[in-house]
Amino acid sequence: MPSHSFTLNGKPVTVEAPADMPLLWVLRDLLHVTGPKYGCGVGVCRACTSHLDGEEIQPCVVKVEDCQDRKVTTIEGLADGDTLHPVQQAWMDCDVSQCGFCQPGQIMAAAALLKRTSHPTDADIDRIENVCRCGTYARIREAINKAASEITP
Amino acid sequence: MDGFETPTAGSRPSEEAADAAPRTALSRRRFMVYSLAASTLTIAAPLGCDTSTAQGATPSAAPAASDVLVTGTDEEMLVLEVTAANKVVVRLPRLEVGQGITTAVAMMIAEELDARIADVDIPLADARTRGNQYTGGSNSVSSLYGPARALAATARARLVTAAARRWRVPAWSLRTRDTMVIGPGGRTATFGSLSASAATIRRTSVSSKPKPAAKHKVIGRPTTRIDARAIVTGEAKYAGDVTVAGVKPTVVARPPTIRGKVVSVDDRAARALPGVRAVVRIPGGVAVVADSFHHAFEARDALKIKWAPGPLAGLSDAAVRSRLKAAVPRLGTPPSGSTQVQGEFEFAFVSHAPMEVLTAVADVRAHKAEFWFSTQTPMEARDAVASAVGLPASAVRVHVLRGGGSFGRRLNYDAAIEAALISKAAGRPVKLMWSRNDDIRHGRMRPASHHRIRASHKDGRVVAFTHSMASVSESSEGKGVVNQAAFRGRLSAGPAPSDSGLYNFGRISGDWGGIELAIPLGAWRSVDSGTMRTAEEIVVDEVAASLGQDAVEFRRTTLRNKAVKAVLDKVAAAGQWGRSLPAGHAQGVAVHEEYGSCVACLAEIDATDPKNPRVTKVVMAADVGRAVNPRGLEAQLMGTAIDGISTVLQAGLHLDRGAVREGSFADFHWARQRHAPLHFEAHVMPAKGDPGGAGELGVPAASGAVANAYARATGTKPRRFPLNF
Numbered sequence: 001m002p003s004h005s006f007t008l009n010g011k012p013v014t015v016e017a018p019a020d021m022p023l024l025w026v027l028r029d030l031l032h033v034t035g036p037k038y039g040c041g042v043g044v045c046r047a048c049t050s051h052l053d054g055e056e057i058q059p060c061v062v063k064v065e066d067c068q069d070r071k072v073t074t075i076e077g078l079a080d081g082d083t084l085h086p087v088q089q090a091w092m093d094c095d096v097s098q099c100g101f102c103q104p105g106q107i108m109a110a111a112a113l114l115k116r117t118s119h120p121t122d123a124d125i126d127r128i129e130n131v132c133r134c135g136t137y138a139r140i141r142e143a144i145n146k147a148a149s150e151i152t153p
Numbered sequence: 154m155d156g157f158e159t160p161t162a163g164s165r166p167s168e169e170a171a172d173a174a175p176r177t178a179l180s181r182r183r184f185m186v187y188s189l190a191a192s193t194l195t196i197a198a199p200l201g202c203d204t205s206t207a208q209g210a211t212p213s214a215a216p217a218a219s220d221v222l223v224t225g226t227d228e229e230m231l232v233l234e235v236t237a238a239n240k241v242v243v244r245l246p247r248l249e250v251g252q253g254i255t256t257a258v259a260m261m262i263a264e265e266l267d268a269r270i271a272d273v274d275i276p277l278a279d280a281r282t283r284g285n286q287y288t289g290g291s292n293s294v295s296s297l298y299g300p301a302r303a304l305a306a307t308a309r310a311r312l313v314t315a316a317a318r319r320w321r322v323p324a325w326s327l328r329t330r331d332t333m334v335i336g337p338g339g340r341t342a343t344f345g346s347l348s349a350s351a352a353t354i355r356r357t358s359v360s361s362k363p364k365p366a367a368k369h370k371v372i373g374r375p376t377t378r379i380d381a382r383a384i385v386t387g388e389a390k391y392a393g394d395v396t397v398a399g400v401k402p403t404v405v406a407r408p409p410t411i412r413g414k415v416v417s418v419d420d421r422a423a424r425a426l427p428g429v430r431a432v433v434r435i436p437g438g439v440a441v442v443a444d445s446f447h448h449a450f451e452a453r454d455a456l457k458i459k460w461a462p463g464p465l466a467g468l469s470d471a472a473v474r475s476r477l478k479a480a481v482p483r484l485g486t487p488p489s490g491s492t493q494v495q496g497e498f499e500f501a502f503v504s505h506a507p508m509e510v511l512t513a514v515a516d517v518r519a520h521k522a523e524f525w526f527s528t529q530t531p532m533e534a535r536d537a538v539a540s541a542v543g544l545p546a547s548a549v550r551v552h553v554l555r556g557g558g559s560f561g562r563r564l565n566y567d568a569a570i571e572a573a574l575i576s577k578a579a580g581r582p583v584k585l586m587w588s589r590n591d592d593i594r595h596g597r598m599r600p601a602s603h604h605r606i607r608a609s610h611k612d613g614r615v616v617a618f619t620h621s622m623a624s625v626s627e628s629s630e631g632k633g634v635v636n637q638a639a640f641r642g643r644l645s646a647g648p649a650p651s652d653s654g655l656y657n658f659g660r661i662s663g664d665w666g667g668i669e670l671a672i673p674l675g676a677w678r679s680v681d682s683g684t685m686r687t688a689e690e691i692v693v694d695e696v697a698a699s700l701g702q703d704a705v706e707f708r709r710t711t712l713r714n715k716a717v718k719a720v721l722d723k724v725a726a727a728g729q730w731g732r733s734l735p736a737g738h739a740q741g742v743a744v745h746e747e748y749g750s751c752v753a754c755l756a757e758i759d760a761t762d763p764k765n766p767r768v769t770k771v772v773m774a775a776d777v778g779r780a781v782n783p784r785g786l787e788a789q790l791m792g793t794a795i796d797g798i799s800t801v802l803q804a805g806l807h808l809d810r811g812a813v814r815e816g817s818f819a820d821f822h823w824a825r826q827r828h829a830p831l832h833f834e835a836h837v838m839p840a841k842g843d844p845g846g847a848g849e850l851g852v853p854a855a856s857g858a859v860a861n862a863y864a865r866a867t868g869t870k871p872r873r874f875p876l877n878f
């Protein structure tokens with residue numbers, strides 16, 4: 001079986017896996033990194049959202065071979081040690097989460113958005129596709145705006 | 154079919170009186186508290202109906218409960234333990250699915266113990282053998298409010314008494330704060346350091362009664378979820394994240410039609426694939442156990458299965474709708490000389506679609522079994538999995554895990570039963586996950602329904618209101634025929650349509666009908682109210698229009714209950730009811746009362762493109778008696794606003810020749826951020842009395858307000874939901 005090396009949350013990892021194995025299952029089943037969640041497996045719900053070289057991806061539709069020598073960041077790698085990323089902190093301050101299942105993906109999507117656009121407009125936020133079945137959207141919007149003003153006052 | 158009629162307003166008890174009664178009874182209840190033999194302070198209070206023995210007893214007549222020492226089981230109790238490490242642990246016999254029950258209970262405990270909320274742990278209890286472990290009906294807070302506080306107040310009294318003895322000072326001179334007892338001169342002792350001595354104390358030197366509400370510092374204060382950090386760091390564990398030695402990912406190949414059957418299976422290609430551990434036939438399809446979900450899905454897709462069509466093959470929406478329409482009982486004759494406002498309303502099937510698909514870990518051995526999954530009914534689930542694999546229930550342990558949403562879906566334990574069968578056949582622990590496709594195509598759903606509603610008015614007043622409905626119910630055999638008897642049974646047992654004494658509408662009547670189909674259904678957040686009351690609130694708007702009255706003013710003058718009027722007034726004021734809006738935009742309101750609580754919703758919609766409307770603003774107000782955590786209540790209301798937007802405007806399931814057409818969130822159009830209101834606000838009415846229910850409360854009001862806003866913006870009469878389908 002081919003082996004694949006990449007950086008996962010700041011640490012080098014090597015896994016044996018079929019080349020076309022989706023990154024989501026490599027993370028969850030082989031590396032036991034379970035922050036990225038399965039919600040559809042087809043790139044629609046965005047519960048698995050993580051970062052590849054700092055940009056948003058849906059690991060359920062990214063093959064492990066496409067991560068070779070690149071940097072994969074999951075929700076587990078977003079904080080700086082015990083210091084939460086401003087998006088995570090804003091999520092806590094606004095008490096965004098309900099069941100929490102979509103939230104790792106929501107947070108990773110928001111963090112990627114803020115990297116692209118320091119002060120997103122309502123239209124930018126509206127373009128986030130991540131489903132929240134519990135309906136926390138209003139607090140997500142509030143938290144993104146809060147994090148934006150904290151990162152770039 | 155039996156109908157029902159209630160006489161006119163005068164002889165009905167007012168909603169206020171009916172409402173007040175249970176709350177007063179709850180306040181008067183005395184909760185017995187027991188000691189459990191342990192080396193640390195461990196006490197227990199009975200849950201649920203056990204309290205009825207003490208109901209109505211005057212406080213002085215109640216036994217000195219904390220003298221009772223119980224050494225037996227804690228099965229029916231809520232148990233509180235103060236650990237030596239200064240943690241307060243309460244194993245909760247309820248499920249957390251996002252509704253915030255663990256946070257609400259932690260707040261009750263922190264309040265009465267004067268503990269820091271961070272020192273309170275609320276793990277979920279394993280399935281028990283007795284007592285009430287059911288999560289549903291929006292009853293968790295109201296059923297736990299008494300026992301949880303009684304328990305913590307007793308624990309506090311014991312800890313203070315222990316400190317007084319240790320320091321040889323009068324107990325009354327001591328205070329409690331931040332999980333500590335504070336003595337004269339500022340000396341302190343943590344609860345943990347006092348726990349062992351407190352465990353031996355039977356008679357306390359200070360009161361063990363819960364605080365009066367006026368003294369509450371934690372209850373009623375907006376509080377962040379206790380698991381907020383675990384969630385935002387990805388540490389929160391759901392069933393799919395559980396690791397058990399040797400457990401293998403498992404998926405099931407399911408039939409193209411609902412409840413189709415395997416005729417034959419050729420699994421040679423699948424078995425030959427790498428990482429495949431077992432292929433097992435179960436009633437729902439063919440399971441593949443593999444080294445990863447990737448391997449499992451690949452092997453599933455390599456199975457060559459011949460399917461027999463399910464019992465509904467050939468049945469599509471059009472037929473279901475016409476059968477439902479035909480099953481709605483007749484409305485009867487309206488009062489003579491009255492003018493009629495009437496409508497027929499149709500609601501499509503709706504998936505629960507919790508974000509976390511059904512997942513269950515099962516480890517079935519020869520003489521015992523162990524399970525990990527999220528369930529609202531752990532005791533029934535344990536009995537069901539035990540009988541599925543031929544073990545006595547006593548040999549089965551069920552660990553209850555937090556759920557990634559439920560909305561009623563986790564009342565059923567379909568995945569656990571399948572996991573049990575697969576684990577037994579494969580002879581190893583399995584982690585069964587339903588795919589999103591499985592969830593939407595074979596999962597459960599809110600039944601489709603048809604409603605016929607008529608309001609009769611005369612001389613400017615509604616003199617009669619009648620609502621007949623029919624909904625689909627699930628038949629196990631798949632007879633697919635109307636079963637009159639089943640519906641008559643339901644009529645006497647359940648709430649009847651339009652039994653909403655909500656309005657002074659003269660003679661209220663209604664009737665149920667229905668059809669049975671072999672289709673997996675389940676209670677969906679707010680159950681029948683989500684459709685019935687939504688349709689009724691649309692008719693209320695149409696009656697107001699027919700009488701030339703404003704929708705808010707008409708409700709104000711016809712609502713019976715002051716509390717409902719108050720929430721309506723709140724949203725009308727906060728949401729600036731009647732403000733002028735551009736063409737194609739409009740406001741809508743609706744109210745609802747249930748679970749000892751009431752709610753109003755005002756929605757603003759931009760329907761300039763009626764096929765692609767956007768709810769731009771939602772204002773809600775709720776009176777739940779007492780909101781333990783107003784921030785949690787606001788979150789629940791926010792969620793129900795999205796339920797209303799989704800189910801009224803865009804999200805539903807089609808039945809196409811015995812199969813559900815939708816398969817993921819790509820075509821089951823649950824609201825995304827771009828459909829959510831840009832502005833949401835919730836108002837929590839001032840506390841009075843004890844908590845009512847809140848989790849499901851908002852659905853009918855939000856749905857009604859969205860529908861009424863859409864009607865006003867487009868000049869149409871909304872009749873079929875979802876409107877854009």
Ligand code: FES
Pocket residue numbers: 037038039040041042043044045046047048049058059060061
């Ligand atoms: S699981 Fe990856 S987008 Fe749904």
Ligand code: FES
Pocket residue numbers: 097098099100101102103131132133134135136251508557558
């Ligand atoms: S918090 Fe439950 S799905 Fe978003």
